[in-house]
Amino acid sequence: xxxxxxxxxALLTLIGVPAGLAVTGGNLDPALTGAVAVCLALLTLLVGRxxxxxxxxxxxxxxxxxxxxxxxxxxxxxxTAAFVALALAGRVRTAIVAGVLTLWYGVVWDSFVEPLPxxxxxxxxxxxxxxxxxxxxxxxxxxSTRRWQQEAAARLAQSLHERELDARRRRAxxxxxxxxxxxxVVSHTLAVVGVHLNVALDIFDEExxxxxxxxxxxxxxxxxxxxxxxxxVDVLREGDRIETPAAGLEGLAGLIDRVRSAGVTxxxxxxxxxxxxxxxxxxxxxxxxxxxxxxxxxxxxxxxxTVMLHYTPAxxxxxxxxxxxxxxxxxxxxxxxxxxxRVAALGGALTAGPVPGRGFVVRALIPVAA
Numbered sequence: 020x021x022x023x024x025x026x027x028x029a030l031l032t033l034i035g036v037p038a039g040l041a042v043t044g045g046n047l048d049p050a051l052t053g054a055v056a057v058c059l060a061l062l063t064l065l066v067g068r069x070x071x072x073x074x075x076x077x078x079x080x081x082x083x084x085x086x087x088x089x090x091x092x093x094x095x096x097x098x099t100a101a102f103v104a105l106a107l108a109g110r111v112r113t114a115i116v117a118g119v120l121t122l123w124y125g126v127v128w129d130s131f132v133e134p135l136p137x138x139x140x141x142x143x144x145x146x147x148x149x150x151x152x153x154x155x156x157x158x159x160x161x162x163s164t165r166r167w168q169q170e171a172a173a174r175l176a177q178s179l180h181e182r183e184l185d186a187r188r189r190r191a192x193x194x195x196x197x198x199x200x201x202x203x204v205v206s207h208t209l210a211v212v213g214v215h216l217n218v219a220l221d222i223f224d225e226e227x228x229x230x231x232x233x234x235x236x237x238x239x240x241x242x243x244x245x246x247x248x249x250x251x252v253d254v255l256r257e258g259d260r261i262e263t264p265a266a267g268l269e270g271l272a273g274l275i276d277r278v279r280s281a282g283v284t285x286x287x288x289x290x291x292x293x294x295x296x297x298x299x300x301x302x303x304x305x306x307x308x309x310x311x312x313x314x315x316x317x318x319x320x321x322x323x324x325t326v327m328l329h330y331t332p333a334x335x336x337x338x339x340x341x342x343x344x345x346x347x348x349x350x351x352x353x354x355x356x357x358x359x360x361r362v363a364a365l366g367g368a369l370t371a372g373p374v375p376g377r378g379f380v381v382r383a384l385i386p387v388a389a
Contacts, residue, residue, distance in 0.1 A: 025067040025104075032100050033060040059097055066104040071113065074101035078121050085128060094125030095147050099154050106158035118151045246297050267301035268293050271308060275326070278312045283341075284323045285312070291330030300385050303361050304328065304337050307369070310354045311339035311381040321378065334367075334386045342378040358383070 033056050059077060066073045077098035084090045095102070095118055105114040122144060129140045219233040275285050296304070308326055315321050321343030329336040355371045358381070362369040367385035374380045 025064045029060040029063045029100070032056065032063045032097075035096075035099070063100045066101055070101060070104040070108050071110065074098055074105055074114070074117055077101050078117065081121075082124065085125075085133075092143060093147075095121045095151050099150070102151060103154050103158045106155050107162050109162070111155065111159060114155060118155070122147055122151075267298060267305055268296060270305055271326075274305070274309055274312070278316060278324070283312075283315060283321060285326060286323070287326045287328075289328045289330070291328075293328075293330050295332065296330060296335055296387065300335055300365060300387055303365055303367075303383075303385055304335055306361055307337045307358050307381065307383050308339060310358050314354055315339075315341040315343060315379075332387065334384055337383045337385070338380065339382075340374070340377050340380040355381075 037053070037056050058080065062073055062077055062080070078095075078101075081090075081094060081097050085094070098121075102114050102118060105111075105117075125147070126140060126144050129135045129143065130137075216234070216237050219230040219237070222233075223230045271287075275287060278285050293301075308328075312324060312326075315324050321341035324339065324341040327336070327338040358371070359369045362383045362385055365385050367383060369381070369383040371381045372379070
């Protein structure tokens, strides 16, 4: 129940009681009417904590005022706020039973204890029945709407929780892939450095020029290995930026040949120097090209595809376009989602979709220093 409800109910009671007495022809003495309104309004402030108690006390107070001939009309409607609060608390049946008993008592009182004309008794009874029914129906509709909103929010929270668990599972699996990266990329490179150092050590006295060249090559390979290792350490520190192993830029030629053998004409354009691209970025580039061309062969009736790779010191741009229809607007398969997550893990961004005049285009921008 909203915390502001008791205050709203008290305000409505404070205004509604004098207005109701005026409309129904009750006692219009300002002092008496004001006292009744204030008492019922103060009582209503407790409706949030004890709705049934407030309803009983409110109805009994109305009965007592009728018995003392202090008011001449109104049995259920002065306690409307208590009836509504009880319905909002989920006790609709109790509110209905209390309303029926209150109105039945009022009809008996007006008919036999304080005899009133039959038409007036029926008019007051019918008006109060309609008023009480409308109030309870509004409260029930509001409560149903709030319950539906809470259930929808709970389902959404559960869905987000499941997605988070799935994302954590994928990250755990991808961390295992980093161990393979350390072995396949860094360990292999360090082994090559060891070979060059052994060569330089063996021929240092006899052939100093060749030994110097071997040391230069070892230093160069060592520099590249340190760059790859630094990238992998950054990935581990971020925690949510995980890269999985795959063939690097050297494997693009074989990949494109296989796509060509499937009947798709592939044109490749490379700008810049690929040697400065670290292993995690090269892996992501390979995966983007692989997944894009795989989608071209499997899902798009395309005859031609273009692959553009632009290497700069700050970033690598990958663009794969084909002349097929591609995915329908608004749909995104697991392949595109995987590419986007892979690129985002390195601090980049990926877009995929149909472009007028160009077909289906996948474009990724990956920072080298991410």
